[in-house]
Amino acid sequence: MTSVLICDERRSARDGLTRVMNAIPSVGTIDCVADGDELLARYGRESADIVLIGTQRALTGGIEATRRLLAVHPNGVVIVFGSPDDTASIAAAIACGARGFLRWDATQPEIISALADTVSSHRLPSPRSAEDGHVNLTERELQVLRGMSQGQSNGEIGRELFLSEDTVKTHARRLFRKLGARDRAQAVAIGFRRGLVA
Numbered sequence: 001m002t003s004v005l006i007c008d009e010r011r012s013a014r015d016g017l018t019r020v021m022n023a024i025p026s027v028g029t030i031d032c033v034a035d036g037d038e039l040l041a042r043y044g045r046e047s048a049d050i051v052l053i054g055t056q057r058a059l060t061g062g063i064e065a066t067r068r069l070l071a072v073h074p075n076g077v078v079i080v081f082g083s084p085d086d087t088a089s090i091a092a093a094i095a096c097g098a099r100g101f102l103r104w105d106a107t108q109p110e111i112i113s114a115l116a117d118t119v120s121s122h123r124l125p126s127p128r129s130a131e132d133g134h135v136n137l138t139e140r141e142l143q144v145l146r147g148m149s150q151g152q153s154n155g156e157i158g159r160e161l162f163l164s165e166d167t168v169k170t171h172a173r174r175l176f177r178k179l180g181a182r183d184r185a186q187a188v189a190i191g192f193r194r195g196l197v198a
Contacts, residue, residue, distance in 0.1 A: 001028030002115060007039045007065055008032075008054030017052060017081070024112055036065035043069060043076065050115060053098070055082035055089040063092045070097040079114060081106075084185040088151035094192040101189045135194070141175040142196060144168055149188045149197040 004027055006017050014032040021030045031048065033039045043051065051069065055062035066078050080093040081102040090101050102114055137145065140161070147157035154168045161168070172184070181187035191197040 002026050002050060003029045003048040004031070004115075005039070005043060005048035005051045006030065006032045006054075007035070007051065007062070009034050009061060010054065013054050020108060020111060023108065024115070026112070026115070035061065036068050039065050039069055040072060043073060047073065047076065049077065051076060051078045052102070053078055053080050053093070055080050055086065055093060057083060057086045057089060063089060063096060066093050066098050067096040084183045086151070087148050087184055087188045090185050090188050091149045091151075091192055091197070094189050101185055103183070103185060135178050135196075137175055137178060137196065138171075141171050141178070144171045145175055145187060145191050146197050148172070148184050149191060 004021050006014050006021070008014050008017070011034075014034070018030055018032060021027045029048075031042060033042050039051070039053075053062045053066050053069075062080060062082070066080060069076055070078060074097070078093075078098045079100040079102055080090065080098045081104060082089055084103045084105075093101070100114055102111060106114070140163075143161055144157055147160065152160070154165045154172065157163075158165045158168045163171075172187075176182070176187055179187050179190045181190055188197070
């Protein structure tokens with residue numbers, strides 16, 4: 001059975017995730033904490049198989065909690081959860097050592113898959129095509145991915161690269177397909193792990 005520790009300052013987020021985790025047969029114990037200090041204290045007494053840490057745009061609490069936990073417990077398995085368009089938080093969490101990312105609106109099958117993949121392989125959950133095969137992104141696709149990793153909108157990326165927003169969207173769809181990513185968040189996470197963006 002998988003033990004899960006949830007860290008988020010919002011009680012509603014903790015309660016919502018707890019309900020989802022309670023419905024997953026492979027999950028055993030579920031504990032919740034509200035901040036990084038509680039997280040370190042609880043994990044220090046009894047480590048969990050997976051730690052789920054919430055992130056919020058423009059707030060550093062979740063990223064700081066991830067950094068602090070993994071600095072003290074480098075073998076900890078952290079998955080961050082948040083908004084799929086908050087690429088800056090995702091990139092920062094992956095850079096701190098988080099193993100994966102879940103969208104706020106992830107379905108129960110997606111959550112089950114992410115937990116199973118993370119526990120069994122201790123790698124970032126992502127489609128196998130992105131893990132096993134060599135991905136050849138064009139220079140433009142890399143530029144678009146780098147812009148996404150910096151939290152830029154399609155319009156901002158387009159202005160920087162002198163491209164129309166529709167052209168940026170076309171490049172984004174192509175790089176999603178090549179990486180096996182569903183959205184910007186997953187593309188950025190895969191890009192960080194594979195060294196395509198820094």
